[in-house]
Amino acid sequence: MKHLISALLLGTAALATPAKADTLDIVKQRGTVTCGVSQGVAGFSAPDDAGKWSGFDIDVCRAVAAAVLGDADKVSYVPLSTKERFTAVQSGAVDLLSRQTTWTLSRDASLGLRFAGTAYYDGQGFMIRKDLGVDSALKLDGATVCTEQGTTTEQNVADYFSANKLKYEPVVIDSADGIIKAFDTGRCDVYTTDASALYAQRLKLTDPAAYTVLPEIISKEPLGPAVRQGDDKWFSIVRWTLFALIEAEELGITRDNAEAGLTSANPAVKRFLGAEGDSGQQLGLDPRWAYNVISKVGNYGEIFERNLGQSSDLKIDRGINAQWNAGGLMYAPPVR
Numbered sequence: 574m575k576h577l578i579s580a581l582l583l584g585t586a587a588l589a590t591p592a593k594a595d596t597l598d599i600v601k602q603r604g605t606v607t608c609g610v611s612q613g614v615a616g617f618s619a620p621d622d623a624g625k626w627s628g629f630d631i632d633v634c635r636a637v638a639a640a641v642l643g644d645a646d647k648v649s650y651v652p653l654s655t656k657e658r659f660t661a662v663q664s665g666a667v668d669l670l671s672r673q674t675t676w677t678l679s680r681d682a683s684l685g686l687r688f689a690g691t692a693y694y695d696g697q698g699f700m701i702r703k704d705l706g707v708d709s710a711l712k713l714d715g716a717t718v719c720t721e722q723g724t725t726t727e728q729n730v731a732d733y734f735s736a737n738k739l740k741y742e743p744v745v746i747d748s749a750d751g752i753i754k755a756f757d758t759g760r761c762d763v764y765t766t767d768a769s770a771l772y773a774q775r776l777k778l779t780d781p782a783a784y785t786v787l788p789e790i791i792s793k794e795p796l797g798p799a800v801r802q803g804d805d806k807w808f809s810i811v812r813w814t815l816f817a818l819i820e821a822e823e824l825g826i827t828r829d830n831a832e833a834g835l836t837s838a839n840p841a842v843k844r845f846l847g848a849e850g851d852s853g854q855q856l857g858l859d860p861r862w863a864y865n866v867i868s869k870v871g872n873y874g875e876i877f878e879r880n881l882g883q884s885s886d887l888k889i890d891r892g893i894n895a896q897w898n899a900g901g902l903m904y905a906p907p908v909r
Contacts, residue, residue: 596668596800596807597641597857605647608634609667612652614749615773616880616887617673626650629880630671633692633798633815636870637669640814640862645869654748655723659684662801669811670799673770675725685802689812692797694893694902696790697729698768700775703785705762710789717742719752719761726766729792753777767794772887810856817863819905820845821872823896828875831868844909852908863908873903 600606610618610630618628635645651667658674661667663685674680675695676688699710699718707713710733718741720726727745734741744761746752749770756764757778764771768790775781798815800808821827824842826834835848843849847861856862870876874896881889895901 596804597810600641600668604642605649606634606638606641607649607651607666607668608637609651609653609658609661609670609672610634611672612654612748612750614673614770615776616885616889617769617773618650618671620650627880629693629876630673630798632870632876632880633671633818634669636818636866637798637811637814639865639869640810640817640858643859643865645866655721656747659686662686662799665801668800668807673767673796674799675767675794676797676799677725680799686799687802687808689798689800689808690815691795691902692815693769693795695767695769695794695796697726697765697792697794698771698790699787700756700764700771700784701762701787703783708787710787710791711737711739713741713763714739715741716762717744717760718763718765719744719746719756720765721745721749721752722747724766725792725794730765733791749774750777767796769796769881769887769889772889776886806857810858813856813908814866816905817845817866817908818870818873818876819896819903820908821863821867822874822903823898823905826867826872828868828871831864835864841907841909850909 610626613619616628618626618630620626634648638647639645651661653661653672658670658672662670676691680686681688699713701707718730720730720743722745744755746755752764753774755761768786771786775784778784798811800811824845826842826845831846834842834846837843840849846864847853851860853860853862859865877891877894878884881887882891891901893902895903897904
């Protein structure tokens with residue numbers, strides 16, 4: 574039934590949204606941003622018992638809504654499987670995909686997508702039961718390995734085992750929840766996917782403490798929001814919303830002090846928040862679009878900390894997702 578509903582949703586949206594329509598105008602007329610998200614990954618995008626969505630990817634959706642509509646809550650979330658996610662963007666069923674999706678050449682060049690930037694620098698890892706007695710992926714010769722169908726992990730794990738002259742038996746499953754069930758019941762020895770997702774999925778296991786993530790990272794997985802090709806205005810809005818989150822952290826602008834920043838003695842802060850100049854006009858947005866984003870959602874560091882960092886259940890270190898001037902890779906062009 575769920576797949577039937579998804580198919581109907583995609584078909585209806587494709588009919589309702591012309592392939593070359595101006596997404597910004599559609600969003601303003603509709604009054605909401607339609608955002609494609611996962612079917613439930615803790616820390617990134619997951620609904621609670623009341624159906625309220627939260628997570629890192631959810632906050633990216635909320636930031637776009639705040640930039641465009643001035644209200645971070647004006648978002649409709651569409652849970653998508655790995656199979657459905659790209660079709661949903663291509664057809665116009667969603668305005669934005671914010672769903673732990675790796676930016677690759679083939680996806681950027683041949684699937685009708687444009688990635689707005691990297692929101693999270695990740696890499697593929699391995700999770701095993703501690704009682705397997707293995708402390709390195711190089712000791713997984715002969716293991717059964719669960720991967721999710723339609724993801725970059727399938728090719729990555731094949732390349733890794735081949736390069737290291739290791740044998741393995743792939744167990745390919747069409748959903749993350751399906752893998753968790755298979756892994757929890759011993760159908761496979763190893764679960765491989767992006768390391769961040771492993772920490773999130775571990776929370777769903779019967780006994781999370783019985784599992785560990787191995788130290789090896791075998792790929793580059795830059796995760797970021799994507800939109801469909803052919804609408805440069807909407808692409809720019811999503812891209813610069815992401816940059817605004819990163820730039821605000823560097824400037825020291827937070828959800829709590831954004832209001833005071835409107836009268837800051839620092840001209841860069843005032844320009845960023847729209848108290849001076851008008852970067853919004855160039856994007857077709859309100860002059861205070863960036864102020865709306867930060868005052869309603871927070872900056873990149875705040876979003877990371879509450880969803881993924883030490884204040885969350887996942888407790889992931891910032892690592893390379895720290896600001897460029899703090900040893901990380903997060904760097905945004907000036908918002909001016």
